[in-house]
Amino acid sequence: MTAHIIDGKAVAAKIRGEQKERILRMQAAHGVTPGLAVILVGEDPASQVYVRNKITACREVGIRSELIKLPATASQAEVLKRIDELNADKGIHGILVQLPLPKQVDVHAVLEHIDFHKDVDGFHLYNVGGLITGHTVFPPCTPYGVQKLLEHEKINVEGLNVVVVGASNIVGKPMALMLMQQDATVCICHKKTRDLAQFTTLADILVVAAGVPGLIQPQMVKPGAVVIDVGINRLPDGRIVGDVDFEGVSKKASAITPVPGGVGPMTIAMLLFNTVESAERSVAA
DSSP, X not given: OOOEEOOHHHHHHHHHHHHHHHHHHHHHHHOOOOEEEEEEESXXXXXXXXXXXXXXXXXXXXXXXXXXXXXXXXXXXXXXXXXXXXXHOTTOOEEEEOSOOOTTSOHHXXXXXXXXXXXXXSOSHHHHHHHXXXXXXXXXXXXXXXXHHHHHTTOOOTTOEEXXXXXXXXXXXXXXXXXXXXXXXXXXXXXXXXXXXXXXXXXXXXXXXXXXXXXBOGGGSOTTOEEEEOOOEEOTTSXXXXXXXXXXXXXXXXXXXXXXXXXXXXXXXXXXXXXXXXXXXXXXX
8 A cells, every 4th residue: 555645835825826816806896915923032043034025925825924933032021012002003813922932921822812702723712722612713723734734635533533642732732732623533642642653543544743753653543544644753864754654654554644744734724824814804894
C-alpha cells in the first residue's frame, strides 16, 4: 500500500482564492476591506518569519494588514493598551498577537483582552469554551485547517476512532473537541501516555501534534489509517520534518499529510478565512 498524499498547499491555495473572491464581493457591495492587525513583541526570529508570511498572505488575497511592533522590553500594560485601540477600531476585523511573548507579559491576560469577535486566532477563552458547545465564534486556525483537509478529502469522521497525539491548548485539545462535535470517538494521548502504540494502532484517523520528530513509526499505525502530521521540527542538518516517519508510514497508511506542505499552509489559509468571516459579520451587524 502506498498512501495518498494530502496536498495542503493545493487545498490552501483553493481556500485563499475563495477568500479573494469574497473580499471583492464585499468591497463591491459595501466598500469594506477586511483588516487584520498583528502585534509582534520582541525580535524572535521564528516569530518574524511567521508574521512576514501572514502579512504576505493577507496582501495576496486583498486583506489590509497592520503590523504593530513593540520592543522585547514592552510592559503588559503597553500591549493591552494597543489591543484596546484595535478593539475600538472599526476598520480592524481581526487581531492576532504573535506568540511567544516576553516573560513579563501574561499570555492569558493578553489573549483574553482581545475582543472575541476579532479573535481570529481562536485563542480567547470565549472561543475555546465555545468549542465544547459547538458555538465558538472562531475555531483555532490549525485544527480548523485539519478539519478542512479532512472535508476536502471527503473523509467523514462520524463514528471513526480518532487518536490525537499531543494535548496542547493550541492544537491537541481543540482538535479533539472539534472532532467530537462531528461524532468521532476521540482519544487524546500526551507525553505521559504509557505505551503510546496501544492507542495509535486503534486509530482510523491519527492526528499527531507532539513536536517530536519521528515519534510515530510504521508499527504504531493501523493499516489503512489516515495520518495527519501537524509537527514541524528542524533537524540539526537543517531539514524540516514532522512527528511521523513519513517514508515508513506512507507505505502503511491510506492517506497522509507531508511536512512541509501539509497542515502548515492550512493554518494561514484559515487565518485569512476567519478574518474575512469577521469582516462579513461586521458588515451584517
